[in-house]
Amino acid sequence: MKRRKVDVAALPAATARQIDDRFQVATPLRRMFNKVFPDHWSFLLGEIALYSFIVLLLTGTFIALFFDPSAKEVEYSGSYTPLKGVVMSQAYNTALNISFDVRGGLVMRQMHHWAALLFMAAIIVHMFRVFFTGAFRKPREANWIVGVSLFWLGFLEGFCGYGLPDDALSGTGLRIASAITLSIPVVGTWVTTSLFGGEFPGDVILDRMYIAHVLLVPAIILGLITVHMALLVKQKHTQWPGPGRTNHNVVGVRMFPGFAAKGGGFFMIVFSVIAFLGGLFQINPIWLFGPYKASVVSAASQPDWYVMFLDGSTRLMPAWELRWHMFGHGYTLPPILWPTVVLPGILTVLPLFYPFIEARFTRDKTAHHLLQRPRDVPTRSALGAMAITFYMVLFLSGGNDVIADKFNISLNATTWFGRIGILVLPPLAYYVTHRICLGLQQHDREVLVHGIETGILRRSVDGRFYEVHQPLAAADDHGHAELDYAGWVVPKKMNRVGALMPSVRGFFRPIEQPPGQPTEAPVSPAPDREEIGTGTRQR
Amino acid sequence: MSTHEPGADLDPGMTGFDLVREGARRDGVEIVHYAPKFPVPGTRRERRIERTIASMFLLAGAAATAFVVIYIVLPVGYSPGYNSHKWMTPLLGLTLGLTLLGIGMAIITWQKKLFPDEIAVQSRHDQIPNEAERTLTGATMLNMVEELGIKRRPLLRRAALAGLAPVGILAAAPIIGGLLKDPHHPDILFHTGFAGATKDNPIRLVRDDGSPIRPEEVSVGGQMTAYPGIPDGSSVKYADSSALLIRLRADDALTLQVNLHSRGNEGRMAGDLVAYSKICTHAGCPASLYEQQTNRLLCPCHQSQFLITNNAEPIFGPATRKLPMLPISVDDEGYVVAVSDYTEPVGPGFWERP
Numbered sequence: 001m002k003r004r005k006v007d008v009a010a011l012p013a014a015t016a017r018q019i020d021d022r023f024q025v026a027t028p029l030r031r032m033f034n035k036v037f038p039d040h041w042s043f044l045l046g047e048i049a050l051y052s053f054i055v056l057l058l059t060g061t062f063i064a065l066f067f068d069p070s071a072k073e074v075e076y077s078g079s080y081t082p083l084k085g086v087v088m089s090q091a092y093n094t095a096l097n098i099s100f101d102v103r104g105g106l107v108m109r110q111m112h113h114w115a116a117l118l119f120m121a122a123i124i125v126h127m128f129r130v131f132f133t134g135a136f137r138k139p140r141e142a143n144w145i146v147g148v149s150l151f152w153l154g155f156l157e158g159f160c161g162y163g164l165p166d167d168a169l170s171g172t173g174l175r176i177a178s179a180i181t182l183s184i185p186v187v188g189t190w191v192t193t194s195l196f197g198g199e200f201p202g203d204v205i206l207d208r209m210y211i212a213h214v215l216l217v218p219a220i221i222l223g224l225i226t227v228h229m230a231l232l233v234k235q236k237h238t239q240w241p242g243p244g245r246t247n248h249n250v251v252g253v254r255m256f257p258g259f260a261a262k263g264g265g266f267f268m269i270v271f272s273v274i275a276f277l278g279g280l281f282q283i284n285p286i287w288l289f290g291p292y293k294a295s296v297v298s299a300a301s302q303p304d305w306y307v308m309f310l311d312g313s314t315r316l317m318p319a320w321e322l323r324w325h326m327f328g329h330g331y332t333l334p335p336i337l338w339p340t341v342v343l344p345g346i347l348t349v350l351p352l353f354y355p356f357i358e359a360r361f362t363r364d365k366t367a368h369h370l371l372q373r374p375r376d377v378p379t380r381s382a383l384g385a386m387a388i389t390f391y392m393v394l395f396l397s398g399g400n401d402v403i404a405d406k407f408n409i410s411l412n413a414t415t416w417f418g419r420i421g422i423l424v425l426p427p428l429a430y431y432v433t434h435r436i437c438l439g440l441q442q443h444d445r446e447v448l449v450h451g452i453e454t455g456i457l458r459r460s461v462d463g464r465f466y467e468v469h470q471p472l473a474a475a476d477d478h479g480h481a482e483l484d485y486a487g488w489v490v491p492k493k494m495n496r497v498g499a500l501m502p503s504v505r506g507f508f509r510p511i512e513q514p515p516g517q518p519t520e521a522p523v524s525p526a527p528d529r530e531e532i533g534t535g536t537r538q539r
Numbered sequence: 540m541s542t543h544e545p546g547a548d549l550d551p552g553m554t555g556f557d558l559v560r561e562g563a564r565r566d567g568v569e570i571v572h573y574a575p576k577f578p579v580p581g582t583r584r585e586r587r588i589e590r591t592i593a594s595m596f597l598l599a600g601a602a603a604t605a606f607v608v609i610y611i612v613l614p615v616g617y618s619p620g621y622n623s624h625k626w627m628t629p630l631l632g633l634t635l636g637l638t639l640l641g642i643g644m645a646i647i648t649w650q651k652k653l654f655p656d657e658i659a660v661q662s663r664h665d666q667i668p669n670e671a672e673r674t675l676t677g678a679t680m681l682n683m684v685e686e687l688g689i690k691r692r693p694l695l696r697r698a699a700l701a702g703l704a705p706v707g708i709l710a711a712a713p714i715i716g717g718l719l720k721d722p723h724h725p726d727i728l729f730h731t732g733f734a735g736a737t738k739d740n741p742i743r744l745v746r747d748d749g750s751p752i753r754p755e756e757v758s759v760g761g762q763m764t765a766y767p768g769i770p771d772g773s774s775v776k777y778a779d780s781s782a783l784l785i786r787l788r789a790d791d792a793l794t795l796q797v798n799l800h801s802r803g804n805e806g807r808m809a810g811d812l813v814a815y816s817k818i819c820t821h822a823g824c825p826a827s828l829y830e831q832q833t834n835r836l837l838c839p840c841h842q843s844q845f846l847i848t849n850n851a852e853p854i855f856g857p858a859t860r861k862l863p864m865l866p867i868s869v870d871d872e873g874y875v876v877a878v879s880d881y882t883e884p885v886g887p888g889f890w891e892r893p
Contacts, residue, residue: 268643279632
């Protein structure tokens with residue numbers, strides 16, 4: 001029998017034809033390949049969060065294969081000798097087994113923890129980028145809301161994960177969580193006993209946190225990430241202003257192959273950084289903390305970094321408690337209510353609505369696809385700096401016992417520093433940032449009118465010295481060489497306008513012959529000066 | 540833009556990159572700049588870059604092989620001291636990191652150094668609202684409501700609402716009902732493991748291992764964590780019960796004796812011994828850092844500080860209430876006992892707390 005020869009070269013085309021016969025994917029597929037992405041380093045901050053989440057799913061699945069969240073008491077019989085024979089929960093027991101007796105278990109556990117820290121850090125830095133450049137403005141308010149929700153879901157997910165190993169630290173964290181739910185007015189005690197299935201700690205909370213940590217919350221996060229990405233694709237990415245860039249186009253590279261290659265490579269690098277961290281930098285050594293006991297705690301017990309700001313707010317809170325009598329019974333609003341229930345409530349609602357609040361104040365109803373430089377929107381940048389300062393004071397106060405210990409300062413003094421700082425420093429940051437923004441604006445305009453400072457001092461015939469400025473545009477009939485501000489970087493050094501020698505390629509020795517060195521600085525001075533004020537920005 | 544009949548409007552003369560450009564154009568993308576990085580193939584610089592990328596891939600392969608070898612060869616488990624068990628995790632992280640770094644750097648170098656320079660411009664014309672489309676869709680949606688006739692049929696509207704509302708409650712019922720737990724029956728907020736202790740029927744204070752405590756076993760100026768002497772008394776089942784048993788110096792004990800009546804704590808000390816709840820009244824951490832010189836108890840979670848010589852009143856930090864004092868005595872056999880439960884709720888505050 002004669003075998004039909006398979007034409008290998010024609011195989012891909014034939015397969016593609018067969019697929020398109022059935023699904024008609026040629027047009028949508030090509031549209032996806034050709035989608036244009038703008039390029040700027042700040043656009044990859046969100047990618048870090050996405051890639052860390054993928055690493056979290058991968059490592060988390062591995063850990064889940066060996067973890068049992070049961071509160072049932074067992075006697076430890078694993079290989080970590082210092083805890084041999086200690087009675088502990090099955091959750092802590094299996095967490096120890098993952099750390100010592102599962103091959104590669106510890107590196108997976110540590111990668112999981114590091115990836116979680118990186119996930120939250122990337123989300124926050126990505127939010128800074130979106131906030132300070134005005135990327136949340138119409139039509140992207142919905143995606144901003146999804147992003148803020150992702151932050152709080154990540155926070156919740158991280159807290160559940162932190163509580164699962166049932167070591168001394170996670171138990172203390174849970175104890176504080178129960179105090180927080182207890183402080184809720186009217187229903188607090190009911191919420192707490194319902195969550196814990198009775199008195200703290202009870203024996204159901206680990207199972208409940210486990211299902212929240214491995215199914216409920218990740219499923220919602222995954223769903224919201226999908227929405228986040230879908231909206232990004234639908235609305236297309238914002239871009240910085242620049243040559244040929246308008247509110248009606250996107251300038252960049254096509255998704256395939258250029259952008260996809262960069263993204264894929266970057267995923268590998270994020271993954272690799274997490275692997276290095278997970279292998280080489282110890283994190284959460286639960287075997288040193290021991291199992292959870294309600295009466296045991298150590299100094300310097302800090303939560304994961306993204307929870308620390310709430311720990312800080314709790315520490316700074318003065319001892320103010322509301323008590324009153326009503327219907328023959330006394331009632332209490334505990335001091336922990338304000339920094340851990342009311343404050344996070346405000347910190348959720350205010351950012352959620354910020355795009356609408358800003359649009360209302362600026363009476364801005366148009367769609368924006370071009371980003372703004374922070375200096376061009378001083379009020380927003382100052383508000384952002386104020387929020388970051390507020391956050392940083394809380395964050396540092398979350399570790400004030402460590403600061404007091406390491407720097408040999410009175411612990412109470414650090415608390416007072418935080419209490420006063422939280423009131424004084426944010427307005428100060430607002431003022432300073434506002435002034436810096438105006439100063440930067442003014443300098444941009446100065447360079448556009450007078451040109452770049454060359455650093456060359458010349459002496460005129462009458463003996464005066466002046467610095468030579470290189471105008472950025474050719475002078476008109478009146479000798480003026482003024483440019484309009486275009487919302488993008490103004491070159492302020494001569495090598496930014498190509499007036500210096502090109503760099504020499506090669507590491508040890510040049511691999512190309514450098515072109516001839518210019519004998520004189522290539523400047524064309526325009527010495528007249530006038531006063532420049534802050535420009536008005538375009539909206 | 541004209542509509543495209545399948546295959547009919549393609550210029551047969553178009554080949555190679557013209558087809559790519561035409562495809563992009565139909566997707567609203569104009570490739571305005573496209574230039575190869577190396578117009579002359581095979582220059583020294585290009586070959587150098589190729590060698591660099593190749594070596595990155597090979598590094599990734601070598602590191603991956605090393606990972607597998609380490610994974611198989613190194614011993615798992617723990618053994619005290621400096622030994623090869625300790626090398627597993629760092630070496631796995633190092634080799635895995637190098638593998639991924641090699642792949643990542645290779646791909647990015649490839650993209651940055653060898654891919655053609657490209658500037659493409661995509662139009663946002665699909666993001667401009669289309670009034671005609673809005674009108675058509677709006678009419679279609681209004682027609683849906685019209686077809687239902689919900690406006691004309693008030694009976695159906697009300698019946699549907701009345702019928703569907705309980706279904707919503709039905710969906711919520713098992714979740715809320717299943718979780719709901721009454722905090723007052725049994726009254727867990729106001730009682731601890733010492734519940735039921737009386738003068739005639741006291742409960743002993745015991746150590747972690749269940750052994751009872753004699754007053755002289757607590758050194759002067761020293762402290763000891765004590766649990767209720769009941770089954771499982773020191774386990775997390777009685778997380779609220781633990782007490783800090785402190786033996787004050789003679790003059791400090793005198794100061795406290797004087798202060799006792801101001802907070803209704805008379806008769807709750809046993810000689811120089813005093814027992815305070817160990818659970819912080821702020822957030823429930825053990826307030827157990829005992830500053831012997833200043834007679835303060837400091838909670839390491841939020842730095843509330845309590846003055847032992849004044850009924851453990853809070854003197855700094857966010858805590859608002861004193862640590863409850865456990866009424867203690869010494870029984871006939873000479874062991875420390877609790878003669879009552881704490882007389883106020885232990886731990887963090889809550890709404891119903893008087």
